Amino acid sequence: MMSPERDVASECQRLSLAAxxxxxxSPDERADLAMRTAQSIGCEAGAWVRAAVAMKSVGPDGQDACTDRLxxxxxAEECATGPIATLRLLFLTAQALRSIGKTGVPEVSVGPRMTHGQNQIHESPFGSPSSFVAVDVLPVRRLYDPTIFRGYRATVRCANTGSVETFMKLWQEECQQRPVSEGVAVVLGAGNVTGLAAADAVxxxxxxxxxxxxxxxxxQSSLAPVFRAALKPLVEAGLLSVVVGGAALVTDAISAQEVTAMHLTGGEETFRNVVSSNKKKLLTKSITCELGNVTPWVIVPGNYSEKDLFFQADQIAASIANNSSFNCIATKVVLTSRSWPQRQQFLGRIEQRLESLPARPVWYPGAVDLHQNATGxxxxxxxxxxxxxxxxxxxSHPHWFAREWFIPSAVETTVEGESIDDFCVAVSQIVHDLPGNLAASVTRPDGMATHDESRVExxxxxxxxxxxxxxxxxxLAYAVANVPWGGFPGGTIESPESGLGYVHNPCFLPLVHNTILxxxxxxxxxxxWFPWHGKGGRLTEGVAEMYSAITAGKSGIWNLVRMLPDVFRG
Structure with a gap:
């Protein structure tokens, strides 16, 4: 705890000298620090996971309510969203910095190229631009993504600069200028996922x-010693101070003249309170935030095989159950076609999976009252x-569509229309009216007719x-750590939507529009991360060990091989 005002001021002064x-x-020296920090996290991964699980095992009465089954x-969840996500971010950061030192820009999966959208076929309902500079950042071969994320591709779409050559010039400038912003950033960490605060700081x-x-x-105040140990190289370099405290500490920190930026991950109400309480002091500072979303998952009607149908249903069930839905991108609204013949089978599978899971302690503050208000x-x-x-x-139930409910519940809503055209028009309007613009998912069948496929695209x-x-x-776009993460461009301090700016952009990509994964x-x-996976805990531990080995200069291949029995038994 840092209570005296002078302690905050002196800490900011010390941090400013390190900045x-x-x-x-140099970029190479920065890369070395990133790798040392990753190795430190690898050593502290077990302690991190144990502390996170303990925090999320406590019910509203303060007692441990976690069962042996849970x-x-x-x-598995805490290892994936804590140590693994942070290890991956630090490795990718180091890899990008070393590439910048050699060639001026990071190495990516597929380099910049001009792409054209579907506006030539259909007019966009929202007037988005029809061409972009596209950069693929997934898969990353050095981390065995072709095996772990087999078949996945993440394409970051950046604003059209007129040519790839112009984009490359802007990218090189970004790689040189952005990492020297100077000063001290006050990072206000989120409470729901333990990896978020660490990643924001990184x-x-x-x-x-x-x-x-x-x-x-x-x-997360009980995790402060864990974070200090896991991020020890950054602390020892004078670049990071991990503190706990209340609103007074935030005000004192923002008031410090050495502070040039503030980043917050949390709810919009919290963001507005911080801004309104420190309005004059923030006028000269960079402000970024990530504020969550009423996350939709659109199911395009079509003829799915039973295996495909059930896997997609399982993903939705897992996205609702994960972390008790205390996630800014937990699925909240599932959109289906009322006339889709497989709808009942699909929803039945989601319900079957959810009903099979153990109940979880309601550990997040206020969730008990929220649940009663939302469901009765x-x-x-x-x-x-x-x-x-x-x-x-x-x-009939507008409250489900008006705000993000931090409770383990989601709703399914149907749209009318016999054709794919009708479905897409109706879905576009519903999704456009939902609060937030952080992330969304779309399930689409294979083998669609050319016109229908173009309309879905x-x-x-x-x-x-x-x-x-x-x-x-x-x-998963957040988990892979090199997809720029933030709300759709256009937010303002007065109307931030899902946030301002991005985190997780270790490739320093400029003019980011959005990403399609x-x-x-x-x-x-x-x-x-499927909660019914019998070996999920062992596999996530294995991935953390593999990433840790890679950051220590090893290939990691034997770590991958040792996971195979649990892969087949899962």
Whole structure:
């Protein structure tokens, strides 16, 4: 805890001196620090996961309510969203910095190219541009993505600069200028996912060249020693200070003249309170934020095989159950066609999966009251089971569509129309009216007629979201760590939507419009983040060990091989 005002001021001064030194550090030296930090995280991964699981095992009464059946599920989730995500971000950051030192820009999966959208076939309902500079950032071969994320492709779409040559020039300038932003950033960490605060700090240090005063969310205050140990190389370099405290500490930090930026990950209400309480002091500072979303998942009607249908249903069930839906991109609205013949079978599979899962402690503050307000049902024993409510419409239940509910519940709503054209028009309007523009998912069948496929592609290309995920949960775009993560461009301080600016842009891509993440309809092996995966905990631990080995200069291949038995048994 840092209580005296002078302590905050002196800490910001100390950080500012380190930021000044950081400006003169070469890309290769910065890469070395990123790799040392990744190795430190690898050493502390077990402690990180144990602390996170303990935090999320406590019910509203303060007692441990985690069952033996639930514990390995939490271990898998916390390892994936904590150590693994941060390890991956640091490795990719180091790789990008080393490439910048050699060639001026990072190495990517597929280099910049001009692409053209579907406007020639259909007019966009929202007037988005029809051409972009596209850059593929996934797969990353050095991290065995062709095996772990087999069939996935992430394409970052940047604003049309007129030519690839012009874009390359802007990209090189961005790689030189952005990492020397100078000063100190106050990072206000989120409380829902333990990896978010660490990643936000890493982004500020390496992508913007700032030192960071990281104030943890009160829910995560017990993890402060873990973060200090895991991020020890950054702390020892004077570039990071991990603190806990309340609103007074935030005000004192923002008031410091050494502070040049503030980043917040959390809810819009929290963001507005921080801004309104510190309005004059923030006028001269860079402000970025990530604020969440009422996340839609659109199911394009068609003829799916049973295996494909069930895998897509399983993904949606897992996206609702994951972290008790205390995620800014937990699925909240599932959109289907009322006339789709496979609708009942699809929804039945989602419900079957959710009903099979153990109830989880309601550990996030305020969730008990939120659940009662949203559903009308009370919480018994301090635990909740994830649930999907069928056939819910805005006209009769507007509250589900008006805000992001931080509870393990989602709704399914139907649209009318016999044709794909009608479906896409209706869905576009519903999705456009939902609060937020962070991320969305679309499931589409294979083997569509040419016209229908073009119409669905138009829908995908013109959805106003920072990430549009096709056939997969949009959270994977955050997990891969090199997809720029933030709301769709256009937010303002007064109307931030899902946020301002981006985190997770280690490739320093300029003029980012959004990203389209694509996946096959069905992937094998079963993703370890599925909560019914029998070996999810062991596999996520294995991936963390593999990434840690790679950051230590090893190939990681034997770590991958050792995971194979659990892959087949999952």
């Amino acid at each position: 000044d030194r950081w400006r003169d550090v 514990r390995p599920v939490l271990q 982004s500020q240090i390496f992508e913007h060249g700032r030192a960071v005063l990281l104030k943890l969310h009160p829910v 049902d009370s919480v018994s024993n301090g635990c909740l089971q994830p649930k999907l409510f069928r056939d819910v419409h805005r006209e 138009l829908l995908i290309e013109h959805m106003r979201y920072g990430v549009v995920a096709v056939n997969t949960w949009s959270a 694509r996946s096959p309809l069905r992937v094998w092996p079963m993703p370890p």
